[in-house]
Amino acid sequence: MTVASDGGVPSGPAAGSSSGLVKRFGRALPALPGLAVLLFLFLVPMAIMFVFSFWRTNNDFVVVPEWNLGNYARFFVEGTYLRTFIKTLIMAGLVTVAALAIGLPFAYFLVRYTGKLTQRVILLAVIVPFWTSYLVRVYAWQAILGEHGALNQILQAIGVIKVPLDIFNYDDPGVFVVLTYIYFPFALLALYASLEKFDFTQLNAAQDLGARPDQAFRHILLPQIRAGIITACIFVFIPILGEFLTPTLVGGAQSSLIANLVLNFLRNDQFAEGAALAIIIAAFVTAIMIVFRKSFRVEDVVTSG
Amino acid sequence: MVTNQPWPGRPADSDLAEPVPAIELRHATKRYGEAVALDDVSMVIQPGEFFCLLGPSGCGKTTTLNLIGGFIPLTSGDLLIEGHTVNDLPPHKRNVNTVFQSYALFPHMTVAENVAFGLRMEKLSKADIAQRTREYLELVGLSGLAGRLPAQMSGGQQQRVALARALAKRPAVLLLDEPLGALDLKLRKQMQTELARIHRQVGTTFVFVTHDQEEALSMATQIAIMSNGTVLQQGSPREVYDRPANRFVADFVGDTNFLAGTVRRDGGQAVFDVGSAVVDVQGDAEAGPATLMIRPEFLALRQGDATDGPRGLTARVVNVAFLGNHTRITVSTAAGEMVVVRPHGTRDSTADTQRELGEEVCVWWRTENAALIRE
Numbered sequence: 252m253t254v255a256s257d258g259g260v261p262s263g264p265a266a267g268s269s270s271g272l273v274k275r276f277g278r279a280l281p282a283l284p285g286l287a288v289l290l291f292l293f294l295v296p297m298a299i300m301f302v303f304s305f306w307r308t309n310n311d312f313v314v315v316p317e318w319n320l321g322n323y324a325r326f327f328v329e330g331t332y333l334r335t336f337i338k339t340l341i342m343a344g345l346v347t348v349a350a351l352a353i354g355l356p357f358a359y360f361l362v363r364y365t366g367k368l369t370q371r372v373i374l375l376a377v378i379v380p381f382w383t384s385y386l387v388r389v390y391a392w393q394a395i396l397g398e399h400g401a402l403n404q405i406l407q408a409i410g411v412i413k414v415p416l417d418i419f420n421y422d423d424p425g426v427f428v429v430l431t432y433i434y435f436p437f438a439l440l441a442l443y444a445s446l447e448k449f450d451f452t453q454l455n456a457a458q459d460l461g462a463r464p465d466q467a468f469r470h471i472l473l474p475q476i477r478a479g480i481i482t483a484c485i486f487v488f489i490p491i492l493g494e495f496l497t498p499t500l501v502g503g504a505q506s507s508l509i510a511n512l513v514l515n516f517l518r519n520d521q522f523a524e525g526a527a528l529a530i531i532i533a534a535f536v537t538a539i540m541i542v543f544r545k546s547f548r549v550e551d552v553v554t555s556g
Numbered sequence: 557m558v559t560n561q562p563w564p565g566r567p568a569d570s571d572l573a574e575p576v577p578a579i580e581l582r583h584a585t586k587r588y589g590e591a592v593a594l595d596d597v598s599m600v601i602q603p604g605e606f607f608c609l610l611g612p613s614g615c616g617k618t619t620t621l622n623l624i625g626g627f628i629p630l631t632s633g634d635l636l637i638e639g640h641t642v643n644d645l646p647p648h649k650r651n652v653n654t655v656f657q658s659y660a661l662f663p664h665m666t667v668a669e670n671v672a673f674g675l676r677m678e679k680l681s682k683a684d685i686a687q688r689t690r691e692y693l694e695l696v697g698l699s700g701l702a703g704r705l706p707a708q709m710s711g712g713q714q715q716r717v718a719l720a721r722a723l724a725k726r727p728a729v730l731l732l733d734e735p736l737g738a739l740d741l742k743l744r745k746q747m748q749t750e751l752a753r754i755h756r757q758v759g760t761t762f763v764f765v766t767h768d769q770e771e772a773l774s775m776a777t778q779i780a781i782m783s784n785g786t787v788l789q790q791g792s793p794r795e796v797y798d799r800p801a802n803r804f805v806a807d808f809v810g811d812t813n814f815l816a817g818t819v820r821r822d823g824g825q826a827v828f829d830v831g832s833a834v835v836d837v838q839g840d841a842e843a844g845p846a847t848l849m850i851r852p853e854f855l856a857l858r859q860g861d862a863t864d865g866p867r868g869l870t871a872r873v874v875n876v877a878f879l880g881n882h883t884r885i886t887v888s889t890a891a892g893e894m895v896v897v898r899p900h901g902t903r904d905s906t907a908d909t910q911r912e913l914g915e916e917v918c919v920w921w922r923t924e925n926a927a928l929i930r931e
Contacts, residue, residue, distance in 0.1 A: 452658055453660045455647070459627075459648070459722075460648075460722075460725060461677035462673075475664055
């Protein structure tokens with residue numbers, strides 16, 4: 252329920268006067284450091300990037316203020332960009348589906364069938380990898396999936412394969428596995444948070460009223476954890492649109508995702524072109540968020556209280 | 557007007573000498589590993605009863621309810637609903653519905669949608685669903701609140717939604733798992749009357765689980781008192797109150813005075829030795845150690861030196877508590893303390909209720925109002 256309250260502060264005629272202004276400033280004071288960070292570390296760089304995206308990189312690799320739409324046109328004209336972008340969406344989509352497919356049954360099992368202590372221990376185990384650097388974890392996967400990695404050695408040792416497999420090595424399946432590993436915890440935590448609030452007696456009630464277990468799941472559980480599922484999707488799908496390290500380290504030359512192309516521009520000092528591509532991605536993400544925001548609101552109304 | 561639908565496949569009552577029981581348990585046992593939750597219980601619940609499973613927590617009453625609802629499987633024995641064995645039938649295929657302790661309303665659905673859910677699962681037509689939803693919301697007095705969400709309602713109203721939702725399925729048996737437990741005292745009393753009315757109106761068999769003996773006595777037509785996974789006694793509220801099968805039942809249902817002693821034959825007459833005193837008991841009692849049980853309201857007081865009426869025990873008044881409609885007098889006898897309850901407002905009890913502390917009295921009762929319990 253959204254109950255608007257002013258925190259008990261009387262909003263009388265004094266609100267417009269000078270003493271009212273002082274009061275308001277006093278209330279806003281704790282928010283100022285945050286606003287400063289947002290302004291100088293996010294909005295200002297974003298604005299610079301936005302302006303750069305309409306400028307041009309000259310032959311000396313200097314961004315010059317010559318307004319044009321060429322940087323954007325390139326995205327739609329040269330096939331590589333659109334192809335890579337679509338491939339990135341497919342990769343992000345597959346990883347999201349995989350993270351949900353693993354995370355939902357797991358979170359359900361945790362919440363319904365294990366005690367609070369077990370839940371805490373397992374959730375801690377899920378979070379612990381974040382204490383190690385991202386880079387180290389991806390390198391570790393290289394040691395598992397690589398040509399002479401643990402996976403191939405085990406498979407060879409037990410005689411399943413003769414020659415080392417290379418599907419997980421410097422190719423998309425390897426990127427998929429590593430991205431799923433990295434983003435699964437985010438999905439799990441989001442799903443856990445929404446499942447934890449669910450009263451499982453409702454599933455008994457649904458079955459009592461004649462619903463098959465699958466109907467009880469669809470009509471009763473799913474609508475009530477939809478917010479958690481959407482959060483999980485956002486936590487997984489959107490960061491993958493900015494993933495460049497895993498494709499670089501685990502994937503091969505063909506495994507580039509869209510963020511790798513941005514990185515390539517920046518490495519080549521083509522800041523204007525890079526900025527335009529980054530803006531396209533950002534615009535796309537914003538569009539997704541707006542779409543999901545709508546479903547968020549509906550759920551907020553329904554699940555509150 | 558709500559009518560109870562005949563359950564398909566149910567033999568007409570006229571074909572049989574006795575009606576088919578709504579619920580029958582035959583040697584029902586439920587074990588959780590080593591722990592026995594229900595121990596070889598056989599029980600018959602007749603159609604149309606308001607049947608109360610009464611007992612302290614952990615006695616097996618909720619286990620019994622969950623077994624009937626189909627939420628847990630039997631370890632051994634049989635469960636019959638309207639004459640059909642349903643041991644392995646999943647909950648959604650059983651013709652019983654449950655009002656859960658926490659109500660378990662669906663928070664994302666309106667009141668009407670909650671009531672309609674079970675009917676939707678039955679694939680009834682839209683018109684039937686709407687009609688029946690209206691009918692049952694009216695039955696529980698919530699017609700005006702069909703569009704509310706459960707979170708916007710009070711506990712008592714949520715309780716009514718849960719009731720309407722379960723009854724709308726027109727089950728053979730309605731199971732109620734301590735549904736009044738979460739309500740405050742005044743609301744609980746109100747709902748007790750309300751439940752009794754609804755039971756009379758729909759005629760469905762109600763099986764009600766509670767640990768509150770007053771609730772059981774006031775609503776039930778039959779009570780089964782349970783302890784440690786077994787049924788100690790089954791009978792009408794008056795039967796279990798007036799003729800408790802054992803000390804546990806006597807103690808759990810209502811307040812009771814217990815006197816430990818020995819029955820002795822004195823000529824043709826049975827008498828009861830309690831400490832140094834002797835009182836009369838009903839003539840056919842067998843000799844041997846026993847416990848005499850007398851409800852506080854059957855005890856009366858008279859002057860210590862008076863000799864009229866049956867033999868009593870010499871006592872001293874140790875506490876007098878005036879409670880409005882009655883007075884509780886605690887007296888100390890050679891056989892221990894006894895509680896005497898005298899109603900307010902009748903002339904012959906006035907003398908009883910105005911006893912002085914420390915006063916020497918004689919506490920007595922009519923022999924037919926005392927029950928002998930063998931351990």
